[in-house]
Amino acid sequence: MKSLLHRSAVAALILLLCPLAPSLAPLSERTPQAASTRTALSDPGTEKKIEELLRKMTLEEKVGQLVQYSAGQPTGPGTGRTDYEDMIRKGEVGALFNITTARQVNAFQHLAVEQSRLHIPLLFGLDVIHGFKTEFPVPLALASSWNLELVEQSARVAAREASASGIRWTFSPMVDIARDARWGRMAEGSGEDPYLGMAMARAYVRGYQGTRLDAPDSIAACAKHFVGYGAAEGGRDYNSTEISEHTLRQFYLPPFHAAIDEGAATIMSAFNSLNGVPASANPFTLTQILRREWGFQGIVDGDYTALAELIAHGIANDGVTAARKAFLAGVDMDMVSSLYHDHLVQLVHSGDVPESAIDEAVHRVLRVKFALGLFEHPFTEETKEAGAMLHPDSIVLARTAAEQSFVLLKNAKVATSPLLPLSATTKTLALIGPLADDRANMLGSWAAQGRPANVSTLRAALAARVGAQNVHYAKGSEILGGSDTQLAEAVKAAEQSDIAILALGENAPEMTGEAAARAFLGLPGRQEELLEKVVATGKPVVLLIFSGRPLTLPWAFEHVPAVMAAWFPGMQAGPALVRTLFGEANPSGRLVVSWPRSVGQEPLYYNALNTGRPAGKIDLARPPRNGLEKYVSRYIDEQNAPQFPFGFGLSYTAFRYGNLHIDKMQMSAKTLNEGLQVGEYKQNAVLSAGADITNTGTSAGVETVQCYLRLQGTSVAQPVRVLSKFQRITLAPGETRKVTFLLGPDAFAIWNDQQKFAVEPAKVTLWIAPDSSQGVQATLEITK
Numbered sequence: 025m026k027s028l029l030h031r032s033a034v035a036a037l038i039l040l041l042c043p044l045a046p047s048l049a050p051l052s053e054r055t056p057q058a059a060s061t062r063t064a065l066s067d068p069g070t071e072k073k074i075e076e077l078l079r080k081m082t083l084e085e086k087v088g089q090l091v092q093y094s095a096g097q098p099t100g101p102g103t104g105r106t107d108y109e110d111m112i113r114k115g116e117v118g119a120l121f122n123i124t125t126a127r128q129v130n131a132f133q134h135l136a137v138e139q140s141r142l143h144i145p146l147l148f149g150l151d152v153i154h155g156f157k158t159e160f161p162v163p164l165a166l167a168s169s170w171n172l173e174l175v176e177q178s179a180r181v182a183a184r185e186a187s188a189s190g191i192r193w194t195f196s197p198m199v200d201i202a203r204d205a206r207w208g209r210m211a212e213g214s215g216e217d218p219y220l221g222m223a224m225a226r227a228y229v230r231g232y233q234g235t236r237l238d239a240p241d242s243i244a245a246c247a248k249h250f251v252g253y254g255a256a257e258g259g260r261d262y263n264s265t266e267i268s269e270h271t272l273r274q275f276y277l278p279p280f281h282a283a284i285d286e287g288a289a290t291i292m293s294a295f296n297s298l299n300g301v302p303a304s305a306n307p308f309t310l311t312q313i314l315r316r317e318w319g320f321q322g323i324v325d326g327d328y329t330a331l332a333e334l335i336a337h338g339i340a341n342d343g344v345t346a347a348r349k350a351f352l353a354g355v356d357m358d359m360v361s362s363l364y365h366d367h368l369v370q371l372v373h374s375g376d377v378p379e380s381a382i383d384e385a386v387h388r389v390l391r392v393k394f395a396l397g398l399f400e401h402p403f404t405e406e407t408k409e410a411g412a413m414l415h416p417d418s419i420v421l422a423r424t425a426a427e428q429s430f431v432l433l434k435n436a437k438v439a440t441s442p443l444l445p446l447s448a449t450t451k452t453l454a455l456i457g458p459l460a461d462d463r464a465n466m467l468g469s470w471a472a473q474g475r476p477a478n479v480s481t482l483r484a485a486l487a488a489r490v491g492a493q494n495v496h497y498a499k500g501s502e503i504l505g506g507s508d509t510q511l512a513e514a515v516k517a518a519e520q521s522d523i524a525i526l527a528l529g530e531n532a533p534e535m536t537g538e539a540a541a542r543a544f545l546g547l548p549g550r551q552e553e554l555l556e557k558v559v560a561t562g563k564p565v566v567l568l569i570f571s572g573r574p575l576t577l578p579w580a581f582e583h584v585p586a587v588m589a590a591w592f593p594g595m596q597a598g599p600a601l602v603r604t605l606f607g608e609a610n611p612s613g614r615l616v617v618s619w620p621r622s623v624g625q626e627p628l629y630y631n632a633l634n635t636g637r638p639a640g641k642i643d644l645a646r647p648p649r650n651g652l653e654k655y656v657s658r659y660i661d662e663q664n665a666p667q668f669p670f671g672f673g674l675s676y677t678a679f680r681y682g683n684l685h686i687d688k689m690q691m692s693a694k695t696l697n698e699g700l701q702v703g704e705y706k707q708n709a710v711l712s713a714g715a716d717i718t719n720t721g722t723s724a725g726v727e728t729v730q731c732y733l734r735l736q737g738t739s740v741a742q743p744v745r746v747l748s749k750f751q752r753i754t755l756a757p758g759e760t761r762k763v764t765f766l767l768g769p770d771a772f773a774i775w776n777d778q779q780k781f782a783v784e785p786a787k788v789t790l791w792i793a794p795d796s797s798q799g800v801q802a803t804l805e806i807t808k
């Protein structure tokens with residue numbers, strides 16, 4: 025397999041030699057969705073208009089379209105430039121971001137449309153990540169719902185609200201595959217699985233962009249960060265990545281391809297280096313894959329000062345070289361660095377950058393502006409802004425989203441029945457922990473216009489439910505730090521109550537999201553001590569974990585009867601939690617990341633290779649008995665298995681899987697490859713696999729039925745399991761439903777040793793399963 029090292033030179037050659045390099049049907053076409061309502065970015069009439077406009081533009085005006093600044097609160101080190109107004113009048117700015125009100129947007133837009141020579145509107149962007157004003161759970165939580173419709177609807181609400189404030193471009197969805205919980209940005213994405221990642225990417229794009237991008241309430245999506253950012257070594261943000269072409273094609277690229285296939289108008293190039301070549305100056309990914317193979321027509325936006333950072337990366341010794349490398353690699357727009365503004369004109373004059381390449385980049389920027397209808401409707405109706413926010417339906421959706429995002433991890437019996445749901449007869453409750461009465465953290469690390477004042481806390485919702493006099497509240501500790509007195513108050517509150525609910529976890533903006541990598545994944549500060557002291561009172565404890573990633577809490581999972589991952593649930597945190605605690609909402613979230621026992625297991629992901637020496641059951645209580653137990657791929661001091669596997673989550677009811685049925689036990693690779701067509705969105709089914717799922721409990725519940733595959737005997741080793749389909753079903757108590765999955769040839773295709781997607785002869789194991797560690801299974805065969 026070719027390494028990506030020295031890829032830029034190879035890519036340049038490829039571009040010269042085969043401008044129309046074809047691609048086989050990519051994995052991104054594995055989607056559980058029906059036909060999409062994709063928005064076309066352009067049409068022949070508009071293309072003509074763009075060409076006409078381009079002919080009128082000076083070189084300086086063209087470069088201006090490729091320049092983007094943060095005109096509001098900067099989110100990191102910037103250029104310090106503030107003379108935007110003058111630059112806008114001169115046509116030297118194409119886009120602004122971090123402006124959040126219709127009034128401010130219009131003020132800048134008036135300058136562009138009325139005072140610049142060619143009246144080209146500005147494009148206004150913002151990080152609208154999981155809601156604008158109505159704040160939804162963080163993306164990792166939203167993905168844990170496995171509910172694509174819900175994710176789409178939440179993105180639609182975000183689009184409606186953001187567009188009412190004049191924002192027509194969001195830097196979302198983050199579709200980076202995240203396999204390492206140390207990486208703080210795991211919170212911003214959809215987890216470790218490419219198939220789920222693709223489905224989520226499509227859902228976000230549909231939600232943001234709607235059925236027409238030029239509808240006033242649609243906003244352009246931006247799939248980020250292209251590519252490999254989530255593979256940061258050691259989980260340390262911005263760190264380098266080494267990803268083989270096989271792994272890149274099969275795991276990291278598919279969610280981006282899915283986003284583009286769904287019509288995403290923009291892509292953001294990442295901060296990290298990829299096999300030595302920074303992603304924001306990488307012609308192999310930005311030009312060869314993105315434009316040549318996938319035919320992407322929209323804007324590539326370089327991440328915040330990523331272009332200037334090419335100097336620190338070590339591939340440029342000055343701004344002019346950084347600008348040239350990024351531009352020629354395929355970055356259209358320069359966010360904040362100002363390097364395009366400073367150097368692109370000169371680079372054209374010196375012959376280092378062809379003006380035709382500038383024209384193409386500007387064409388793409390104008391294409392997105394036309395697609396958004398900005399030329400016809402550049403302004404935002406300020407009078408309608410307030411009315412668009414926090415619609416009652418949106419708030420209900422935020423609550424539903426939170427309820428569906430919770431993952432019940434443990435629910436042991438206390439006396440005769442599981443601790444949750446709490447019985448209606450529970451009289452007094454201790455509510456303990458630094459996140460129990462917290463508003464700001466519920467909003468997650470990137471809350472756009474979400475305001476703490478609009479958050480309903482757990483404490484408020486619990487008091488409303490059972491009466492304030494029945495809730496013994498004690499903060500117990502701070503997130504970081506805390507006093508002995510606080511601990512003592514918590515113990516007292518628990519002692520006075522029937523049950524203790526602990527709300528523990530991370531500080532959302534400080535410990536999760538960007539620049540928030542953690543080397544330790546336990547509860548911060550004195551919270552573990554607090555937990556252990558409260559458990560020692562002997563009162564039944566429900567632990568709610570508020571976090572942007574799984575936390576390593578082996579003691580808690582052993583000693584606390586009920587534990588639920590609450591993530592950061594958004595503005596409806598309190599009501600959603602209380603409804604779930606009391607059983608009005610039945611938990612249905614499933615993990616989208618493997619939950620580690622120890623930091624040392626990271627990176628940890630279910631779809632890993634088997635290795636040549638896979639370990640069987642590991643008994644840590646004794647040393648390996650012989651060479652067969654010792655010389656295997658394992659730790660001497662930790663299990664290989666996660667605390668909880670990918671796909672796992674409990675319900676207040678239980679489900680039984682049985683009666684697996686497959687319509688074909690043999691298929692031929694030749695026939696499958698014939699059905700694997702380039703660019704086909706929906707592949708014809710070649711195999712149907714089904715199982716009977718029964719609700720064996722006493723309450724109605726939602727089960728996410730997952731279909732996994734393993735291929736053995738292929739040219740490139742394949743993971744022990746790969747998610748290939750899923751279905752969310754609701755079953756009444758006692759009800760049985762047959763769930764059928766239709767698999768196309770793409771489900772069996774791999775990026776093989778010939779550097780292409782193809783189906784190869786293989787032994788196939790297929791599971792229909794409640795999570796990635798179990799299920800009913802069958803084997804079949806792909807013959808030649």
Ligand code: BGC
Pocket residue numbers: 099100151195248327328538
């Ligand atoms: C982040 C991006 C974000 C951008 C603009 C960067 O620091 O990496 O995800 O969209 O800032 O705020």
